[in-house]
Amino acid sequence: MRIKSIMMALSAAAALCAGVANAAVPGELIVNGGFEVGNYGQIGYAGHTVQGWTSTGYNFLFGDTNADHGGVGGSYGNLQLWGAGNGSANGLSASPAGGNFIAADGAFQIAPVSQTVNGLVAGQQYNLSFYWAGAQQYGFSGATTEQWKVSLGGQTISTAVKNNANHGFTGWQKETFTFTATGASEVLSFLAVGTPAGVPPFSLLDGVSMTSAVPEPQTWGMLGLGLGLVGFAARRRKAKAA
Numbered sequence: 001m002r003i004k005s006i007m008m009a010l011s012a013a014a015a016l017c018a019g020v021a022n023a024a025v026p027g028e029l030i031v032n033g034g035f036e037v038g039n040y041g042q043i044g045y046a047g048h049t050v051q052g053w054t055s056t057g058y059n060f061l062f063g064d065t066n067a068d069h070g071g072v073g074g075s076y077g078n079l080q081l082w083g084a085g086n087g088s089a090n091g092l093s094a095s096p097a098g099g100n101f102i103a104a105d106g107a108f109q110i111a112p113v114s115q116t117v118n119g120l121v122a123g124q125q126y127n128l129s130f131y132w133a134g135a136q137q138y139g140f141s142g143a144t145t146e147q148w149k150v151s152l153g154g155q156t157i158s159t160a161v162k163n164n165a166n167h168g169f170t171g172w173q174k175e176t177f178t179f180t181a182t183g184a185s186e187v188l189s190f191l192a193v194g195t196p197a198g199v200p201p202f203s204l205l206d207g208v209s210m211t212s213a214v215p216e217p218q219t220w221g222m223l224g225l226g227l228g229l230v231g232f233a234a235r236r237r238k239a240k241a242a
C-alpha cells in the first residue's frame with residue numbers, strides 16, 4: 001500500500017513539474033506577430049491596415065502567394081516582388097511562419113513598421129524573435145543589399161546585411177535579439193535599410209514574437225514545490241527500504 005502511495009506521489013510530482021515546464025513559457029507580448037489580420041497593400045494607404053501595427057513608409061502586406069502573382073496596390077500603383085510567378089527562379093517563398101508577411105522598401109520613403117508593446121517590466125530582459133529575408137521589386141534590375149534595424153524604446157539592434165543577386169531572393173532566416181525594458185510600455189519598430197536606391201531593395205518580415213527571457217516569480221515557487229514533492233517521495237521510499 002505504501003509503495004502504491006509513493007508511486008502516486010511521484011506521478012503527481014512529475015505531472016506538477018511538467019505543468020511548471022509549460023507555465024515557464026512566458027506569455028506572448030506581440031499582437032498579430034504573423035500579420036495574419038490585415039488588408040493586402042501599402043500599409044496606411046487607401047485603407048490598407050495591419051492589426052496592431054502602424055507605418056507611414058513604403059511598406060506592404062503580402063499574402064503567401066500574391067507577392068509574385070498579381071501583386072498588391074500602393075501609392076505608385078501595383079507592386080510585386082521578383083519570383084517564379086513573374087519570371088525569376090529565385091526561390092521566393094512564404095516564411096517558415098507561413099501566411100502573410102511584410103515587405104519594406106529600404107531605400108525609398110523609409111519609415112518603420114511599429115507596435116507599442118505593453119505589459120513590460122522595467123529592468124527585465126525580453127527575447128524578440130522573427131523571420132526575415134531580402135528580395136527585390138519586380139520590374140527593376142541590379143544587385144541589392146537588405147537589412148533590418150530593430151528598436152525597442154531607445155535600444156537598437158541591427159541584423160547582418162544580406163547581399164542579394166539581381167532579381168534575387170536571399171531565403172528566410174530566424175533572428176533572436178534580447179532587449180531590456182525601461183518601462184511598462186515601449187515602441188517596437190522594424191526599419192528596413194537597403195541599397196542601392198532606384199533598384200528597390202525590399203526587406204521581408206514575419207513571425208514576430210516577444211516573450212520574457214526569465215520565468216515569472218510564481219513559476220519559481222511552483223518549481224520548488226514540485227521538486228520538494230519529488231524529494232519527499234524519494235525519502236519515504238529510502239526509509240521503507242532501510
